Amino acid sequence: MNLFPSLKQRYTKEQLSAREAQRLAEFIAFGPVIFQTARILAKWGILEMIRNSESGMTIHEVAEKTKISEYASKCLLEAGLCIGILLIDENSDKFTLSKTGWFLINDPATKVNIDFNHYVNYLGWFNLEEALKTGTPAGLKTLGDWPTIYEGLSSLPKHIQDSWFGFDHFYSDNSFDEALEIVFAGKPKTLLDVGGNTGRWALRCVRHDADVKVTILDLPQQIALMKANIEGKEGAERIDGLGADLLDESQEMPDTTPFEAVWMSQFLDCFSEHQIVSILKRASKVMNKDSRLYIMETFWDRQRFEPAALCLTLTSLYFTALANGNSKMYHSEDMERLVNEAGLEIETIHDNLGQGHSIMVCKLK
């Protein structure tokens, strides 16, 4: 298996001493409560309060300031110490923030991941085993009664919906600046945004280029959300919406004239390998030899930083348990194989955009 050098070093050789490995095994065993402890320490503002204090805070001071019991403060801080979020000064009994604690409150990626795991995934993780066995999103019933999460997105309770969109937008938004340069280098006049969601990329396109016309294809309920979102914004009159369920193989893409650019951002990871080939074959029908298909994905093997690969392979299991039961964050070689099967070929790959996206630029074979 090919891996970027940053990952090869870590994933091909044992990194830990026996003692460290035993600690990590216990970390895994207590994973759910470690997660909740860290989340609560951050949510209740305790980590921030400690960070802002002059020389740290005692259990009593934290209890007093946050108006929680001494018991609750003691349990949280002692656990925070042992999981590595806090440090303690032996003489004053004051707790200070560790580097990991600092990341928990300052790293935007960590913050969206914590929210996403708590509000969207937490209850559903319990059904991961069943989901893996059946190939169905067995944990989705904890959120509602839909075949996949996508049909439910527009009707999720507000705090869960905010967390889902927060997760999705955080990753894609951070790559849009560089992506615009790549896509508009070829000055496309027509762009099909497949899975365009709330229209954030489409709005960026019409603002970036005064001539481009964008068509967003997404599920009908998503198109309604998108229309409400773009209303009155600059260039909205050059954005069209088309509702279609691409899981239905008889649903073709709009074929008026070929699109100069077809854009799929964080889209193909919502589908199984078989479904991806079917979608790409349908996309190739609305392309001509000059059209380019841009696939923007976070491929787990092409990450510069190892924590990103960790997040991505675990996000795959969100697709298993919650989203649809059969898709994932792909290895780039798997995607390349599917692109070829669909009658397309990769012209170039741009790596290291934003939080770790790559763009595969594809053309008809």
Ligand SMILES: C[S@@+](CC[C@H](N)C(=O)[O-])C[C@H]1O[C@@H](n2cnc3c(N)ncnc32)[C@H](O)[C@@H]1O
């Ligand atoms: C993960 S979001 C990506 C959104 C956006 N492109 C971005 O980069 O942030 C996937 C999008 O694909 C859409 N989608 C999922 N299943 C679909 C289907 N069967 N047919 C059409 N669109 C679908 C979802 O509604 C959602 O807007």
